[in-house]
Amino acid sequence: MFLPEHYEFSCPVKINSGNRALEHLPFELDTLNARKPLIITGKNAAGRGLVDIAIDAFKDSGITIGIFDGVPSSPDLKLIRELYTIYRDRGYDAIIALGGGPVTDAAKVLNIVVSGEPEDLEKGAGHNMIKKPLKPFVMIPTLAGSGYETSRYAFFEGRTYSSHYLMPHLVVIDPRMTTAEDAMTTAGASLITLTHSVEAYVSPEKNPLADSYAFPAIRFVMEHLVNVIRNPRDSNGCLALANAHCFAGCAFSGTAWGIAHTLGKAIGEACNISPGVCMGIILPHGIEMQHSRGGRHISDLLLPLAGSDMYAETAEDLRAQKAIDILLDFQKDLFTISGGVIARTLEGAKVPKEMARDIAKKSVGYGSEIVGMDDFLKIWEHAWEGS
């Protein structure tokens, strides 16, 4: 087993998953010394009745709950200021984010503000700039996430916040909340999950604790994503994917950004397409590039990707290439079962080819030290053509 010369890993997240997990909320809030939570969510979750299910979980607790169900797709500073005023004036002492993506980003940013002063929002941007623990923060994920919900990251108004204090104290994964909405949303979050966990597993900052989160995240996505896209009512599969999203956020928070994450995020933002789909397209090519540059641990990847039988029956020197082939085949499967909705090439995702150099310029420098500008352009070329 691999032990790095040095590593850091911090994961303060308690996970409560399964049947009637939501009903544990009053007890868990009590252990966090919280008595009056503010639930924040979006119209979609409210419209699907998820807020009512969450409120029902508090029966008999005597707790008063605030609900704000108007988080838009791009929350702004004005909204955070107004939520800060509500939180402060009405005496709330915990935040519950119900949903994913913008809801979680807004909740994390709101937590920075309510745990200090509104000015802390500017000071807290950057890496490890939040210096003290924040207020109790609970996350109730749906499958319509961004893949960053459990992570140490928040993205807000062009700023990136990175601190382990931003990670939720508690994640409650309840099958009533994790029903699949549409193939694209489920695939987007799950491919970010796959990318983050695969890249954590082969990262230069690989460590045993990040591996313990990355491994089941990879297995769950490989075992369940195709089935859930085929049959969105597969509640066990949906629950497994929601768990995978959660684990990958923890693994991703304990390792550096990888090639596919960096490039896929940049393309998604520049072209306004699903970053998850972009990451999924780039992932096999990024791993192949790492392999060709002597990246370590690629052969180990076969075990979580394909399971113990295939790992055992594949010769050691062939395992890395087999892992890459499995990732490529997985992309093809998703493309086929989604009727072409989940693209398997950047060309298919309608990414303009001429943007390559601009995006590469913005991306090179993050994460892996192995890959330079030329490598990025080569990965782009392969991902564009699917070659």
Place this chain on the structure above:
Amino acid sequence: MEDTTIMKDFREVKAGKTGFKKDYITIMLWFVGRAIQAAAAMDETVKKEFAELPDRFTFSLGIMPAGPYMIVGKSKRGIVYYLGWDPEGKDIMLEMKIKNIEAAMLLFTFQESTAVAIARDRLIVDGEVPHACAVIRILDIVEVYLLPKFIAKLAVKRYPAEHHGNKFSRRVMFYIRTVLGV
């Protein structure tokens, strides 16, 4: 001062009350409490379990946050009594609380066995863990007496191959003692 522009999307609610579920659990706890009293008088294994617990040992099993509860205690002479539903003023050595009414429903509708509920962290224990283990073993035996075999198999960790509770006459006697509280 609150800005009104987002107030249309904001509301505050007071957590509601559970209805029949709480009533059902109250009845079940009353019945199980009296059944423990009956088992302690009739069953050798339960007698031995109580004999090894401290003098005047009293325990409660309840639902968070505000009940219902059942309290069972052992007198100085070693006789086991069901002590009612109100923990107020009782010197309870072991408090076992199920975290919420839904977890209690899973347990008392036999969708989860006691062992599974504990493994899933649905209970908290305030007191000595070995005492809690003894209480759980007693509850398992009581459930074997109370329930038909096909239900009891869901509720207990391992259904005993040979047990007094399997005999019809003893089971009838057990029910009579439980209902009459003797």
